[in-house]
Amino acid sequence: MGELVVEKIENGTVIDHIPAGAGLKVLNLLGIGDGTKVALLMNVPSKRVGKKDIVKISGRQLDEKEVNKIAIIAPNATLNIIRNSSVVEKSEVRLPKLLAGVSKCPNPKCVTNSEKAETKFAQEAKGRFRCSYCEMLFEAKELLV
Amino acid sequence: MLRGNDLISVRDLEKADIEQLLKRAEDMDRTLGAGRTLDILKEKIVATLFFEPSTRTKMSFQTAAKRLGAQILNFTSMESSSMKKGETLADTLRMVDGYADLLIMRHAAEGAARYAAEVCKHPLINAGDGGNQHPTQTLLDLFTIRKMKGKIQGLSVYLVGDLKYARTMRSLLYGLGMFGAEITLVAPAGLEMDPKMVEEVKEKFGTSVTQKTALNLSGADVAYVCRVQKERFADPYEAEKVQKSFRITMDALKGVKDDLAILHPLPKIDEMDPQIDATKYARYFEQAKLGVPMRMAIIAEIMGE
Numbered sequence A: 001m002g003e004l005v006v007e008k009i010e011n012g013t014v015i016d017h018i019p020a021g022a023g024l025k026v027l028n029l030l031g032i033g034d035g036t037k038v039a040l041l042m043n044v045p046s047k048r049v050g051k052k053d054i055v056k057i058s059g060r061q062l063d064e065k066e067v068n069k070i071a072i073i074a075p076n077a078t079l080n081i082i083r084n085s086s087v088v089e090k091s092e093v094r095l096p097k098l099l100a101g102v103s104k105c106p107n108p109k110c111v112t113n114s115e116k117a118e119t120k121f122a123q124e125a126k127g128r129f130r131c132s133y134c135e136m137l138f139e140a141k142e143l144l145v
Numbered sequence B: 001m002l003r004g005n006d007l008i009s010v011r012d013l014e015k016a017d018i019e020q021l022l023k024r025a026e027d028m029d030r031t032l033g034a035g036r037t038l039d040i041l042k043e044k045i046v047a048t049l050f051f052e053p054s055t056r057t058k059m060s061f062q063t064a065a066k067r068l069g070a071q072i073l074n075f076t077s078m079e080s081s082s083m084k085k086g087e088t089l090a091d092t093l094r095m096v097d098g099y100a101d102l103l104i105m106r107h108a109a110e111g112a113a114r115y116a117a118e119v120c121k122h123p124l125i126n127a128g129d130g131g132n133q134h135p136t137q138t139l140l141d142l143f144t145i146r147k148m149k150g151k152i153q154g155l156s157v158y159l160v161g162d163l164k165y166a167r168t169m170r171s172l173l174y175g176l177g178m179f180g181a182e183i184t185l186v187a188p189a190g191l192e193m194d195p196k197m198v199e200e201v202k203e204k205f206g207t208s209v210t211q212k213t214a215l216n217l218s219g220a221d222v223a224y225v226c227r228v229q230k231e232r233f234a235d236p237y238e239a240e241k242v243q244k245s246f247r248i249t250m251d252a253l254k255g256v257k258d259d260l261a262i263l264h265p266l267p268k269i270d271e272m273d274p275q276i277d278a279t280k281y282a283r284y285f286e287q288a289k290l291g292v293p294m295r296m297a298i299i300a301e302i303m304g305e
């Protein structure tokens, strides 16, 4: 088998080091159905993690909420911002201390699910998040709704 | 510390805040004991909003506010209000916030008090938000235990009953942990305390927490009992069965410490033999009464008087 060739992007964002199999989820949460040109590479061999997925998004950068969402699914992902075909900025995603307006509260009895309140989850030990309203504690991955 | 602030959750309180409230509650208790009341809130209006019925808690708060000289504005149940017509909680709160100096709210939604406090300009006290928090109950429980036993640190406190669904027990575990009690959790199988809660208290305060399933109170200084929350069971017969198997009978009191204090947040239904009421161990009616001086202390501290 030859090398898989994927067109390089001129301007945009490359999300690297997504756990193998989670790339589709990343695409879904970014809600890219608006004609943005994207490429998803799955099960790419990686020295660091064995196998990984990579998402390339052309002509677009991510906002803070999107980066936070990616951090939940792919806590070790790296972001490469591409301008004029070269990487101008490289960063690792990090789960923030406070996740605001990123996810619904999984507790159905939480007030944020009945009133118009923006959700807030504050990070605690072991990367868990506590809802600032109902005070229930969740694993980061439980916050994906 | 509490001045001008809300009281939403025990998690917001430092030990020093609670110490201050315990001290203030002692003063209030002495005042009441001497047959006196206060008028420090003479010019103030306290609104109670109970979206979920709780006659006891509401009466306790209203008594406390009246003993401080405040006027009570009572927002009554959902049926008589426009909530049914779809008025949002936020709108109702903003209206009452325009009339009152302090709001006291109970609501079925978890986190409702935190949300309400964000909406309101005046301070707000959480009188229970679904299965989440009931901080004034915890404060009155700590006050009761310290008044009866002279201390909390090192006391052997058993929390007995449905520890899975009773919010009282979760908040109390936190409060007791903060004050260094030795805690034993006794719950029927399937109704154990949320392990994350136990872990939180152990890690935050280094408290010893032991878990048991057998109903044996022999080592306890305080046994805090609560009912099985039947409304949380899908099958009422199952709830009945669990409650029957976990009833505190006169037999269960054989071999207990002579000065064991049995506490209960009330109302109690059938989780204890009514004969226990007449024993020296039954201290829950005193406990209920101590809710008034503690709530007076909380209101006075928040109002900065």
Ligand SMILES: [Zn+2]
Pocket (backbone or CB within 6 Å): A105, A106, A107, A110, A111, A112, A131, A132, A133, A134, A135, A136, B111
């Ligand atoms: Zn919540």
